[in-house]
Amino acid sequence: MISLSLKKIALITNGTLYGADLLINEIVIDTKKIIPGCLFIALIGRKFDAHIFIHDALKKKCAAFVTQKNIKPHVPYIIVENTSIALGQIAGWVRKKTKAKILAITGSCGKTSVKEMTASILRKNGNTISTIDNLNNNIGVPMTLLQLKQEHKYGVIELGASKPGEIAYTSNISQPDIILINNIHCAHLQGFKSLLGVSKAKSEIFSGLKPNSTVIINLDSHHFSQWKKDIKNSNILFFSIKKKKYSNFFCSNIKIHIHGTSFTMHTPCGKINISLPFLGYQNISNALAASAFSFALKIPLKKIKIGLLDTPIVSKRLESIILEPNKILIDDTYNSNVSSMISAIKVLERMPGYKILVTGDMAELGENSMMYHQMIGNTANSSAINKIFSIGDMSSEITKIFNNGKHFLNKKKLSEYLKNVFLKKKKITILVKGSRSTKMEKVVEDLIKESKKKC
Ligand SMILES: Nc1ncnc2c1ncn2[C@@H]1O[C@H](COP(=O)(O)OP(=O)(O)OP(=O)(O)O)[C@@H](O)[C@H]1O
Numbered sequence: 001m002i003s004l005s006l007k008k009i010a011l012i013t014n015g016t017l018y019g020a021d022l023l024i025n026e027i028v029i030d031t032k033k034i035i036p037g038c039l040f041i042a043l044i045g046r047k048f049d050a051h052i053f054i055h056d057a058l059k060k061k062c063a064a065f066v067t068q069k070n071i072k073p074h075v076p077y078i079i080v081e082n083t084s085i086a087l088g089q090i091a092g093w094v095r096k097k098t099k100a101k102i103l104a105i106t107g108s109c110g111k112t113s114v115k116e117m118t119a120s121i122l123r124k125n126g127n128t129i130s131t132i133d134n135l136n137n138n139i140g141v142p143m144t145l146l147q148l149k150q151e152h153k154y155g156v157i158e159l160g161a162s163k164p165g166e167i168a169y170t171s172n173i174s175q176p177d178i179i180l181i182n183n184i185h186c187a188h189l190q191g192f193k194s195l196l197g198v199s200k201a202k203s204e205i206f207s208g209l210k211p212n213s214t215v216i217i218n219l220d221s222h223h224f225s226q227w228k229k230d231i232k233n234s235n236i237l238f239f240s241i242k243k244k245k246y247s248n249f250f251c252s253n254i255k256i257h258i259h260g261t262s263f264t265m266h267t268p269c270g271k272i273n274i275s276l277p278f279l280g281y282q283n284i285s286n287a288l289a290a291s292a293f294s295f296a297l298k299i300p301l302k303k304i305k306i307g308l309l310d311t312p313i314v315s316k317r318l319e320s321i322i323l324e325p326n327k328i329l330i331d332d333t334y335n336s337n338v339s340s341m342i343s344a345i346k347v348l349e350r351m352p353g354y355k356i357l358v359t360g361d362m363a364e365l366g367e368n369s370m371m372y373h374q375m376i377g378n379t380a381n382s383s384a385i386n387k388i389f390s391i392g393d394m395s396s397e398i399t400k401i402f403n404n405g406k407h408f409l410n411k412k413k414l415s416e417y418l419k420n421v422f423l424k425k426k427k428i429t430i431l432v433k434g435s436r437s438t439k440m441e442k443v444v445e446d447l448i449k450e451s452k453k454k455c
């Protein structure tokens with residue numbers, strides 16, 4: 001982080017400093033991560049109040065802390081009205097002080113995947129920070145920005161939201177130079193109500209837009225006409241999987257393999273052959289987005305190609321695991337919504353052998369949740385999938401509609417049954433998916449254990 005005095009922090013946060021001034025090089029919000037000399041900010045969340053950990057933080061030698069309660073310790077402290085807002089104010093100040101180009105990503109699906117691909121490319125060209133894991137909310141975004149130092153050239157920041165207002169807040173702190181709305185799909189409908197609500201919430205990202213910044217638009221999934229007036233002073237880059245009227249980035253020669261994809265990418269500065277270690281069309285789309293980001297920063301195509309190839313596999317997102325010869329497990333248990341489920345079905349139907357989809361519920365789909373699950377059953381019926389196993393109240397709607405489905409009431413029974421099919425079939429691909437709350441990774445773990453027993 002860029003060093004800051006306590007006096008300056010008090011000024012930035014409209015707080016009052018008690019005790020001596022000090023220089024701070026590190027800000028921590030989790031007592032497990034305290035390092036001597038850091039500033040501890042006591043946040044109040046929905047489930048916790050970190051003010052109770054202040055004594056713990058002092059024992060671990062934090063040098064000072066920010067509080068919204070009047071606790072009188074033996075180290076300097078700053079009292080503010082709201083510690084979460086104070087965290088955002090400090091991060092916003094740090095962001096303004098750096099020369100780093102900040103890229104902000106929002107959208108319904110693929111934010112983390114695009115973030116990893118983009119950061120992998122940019123790291124080939126200069127010091128880069130990026131969102132760690134999926135820390136994309138009003139706390140995660142400021143914590144990411146606080147990593148910025150003067151030597152950083154790029155910051156790739158993921159902005160997530162489950163209700164209106166969240167992205168406006170994190171975008172204003174991030175002040176992005178380049179913005180991407182990766183796509184608009186039916187996700188978090190409980191908070192956004194409708195697809196239009198999703199589009200409006202995602203477009204809040206434009207409230208942090210600076211004049212002459214660049215906006216990247218996915219022509220395969222957008223609400224461009226609604227956004228036009230917000231981005232009229234921006235440079236716009238368009239991408240789509242296949243060539244469309246305005247596409248600046250698109251693909252030809254797409255080949256899907258069991259371990260990834262290859263294609264020719266067409267860009268404003270020529271075309272190049274790309275190999276991606278990721279499954280599915282959605283990752284080709286993500287790669288186009290990452291390439292548009294990099295192009296906007298004048299990264300040469302050759303570096304884009306290497307960066308994409310070097311992107312580490314993003315765990316639990318269509319992660320392909322060969323359990324035995326001819327027996328593939330695809331772990332897509334990180335999350336699920338209508339769009340990523342349809343994408344997963346499209347991936348599975350191109351895989352070899354007997355094809356089984358194992359699914360938990362798609363959560364947070366609001367009042368039409370049942371209809372969306374039935375829709376997946378219908379989509380699966382017109383696909384090449386052989387069998388679906390479901391678990392969870394809503395997922396039973398998928399197997400009720402699918403021609404060859406079986407519903408389970410607990411994971412133990414599901415894993416047992418799945419194991420038997422897995423052992424019996426000579427050539428098989430099993431894709432496991434479900435929303436985060438359904439913890440479908442347990443099914444993946446059981447199957448991996450079973451296969452290791454055999455070896
Ligand atoms: N462009 C895309 N279109 C549709 N589905 C996608 C796309 N990219 C990734 N996915 C799927 O969406 C799920 C989540 O992927 P990822 O973590 O990259 O998205 P995210 O937007 O960061 O999710 P979250 O909102 O949970 O942070 C995975 O199942 C993945 O396969």
Ligand SMILES: [Mg+2]
Nearest residue numbers: 111112134158
């Ligand atoms: Mg994410």
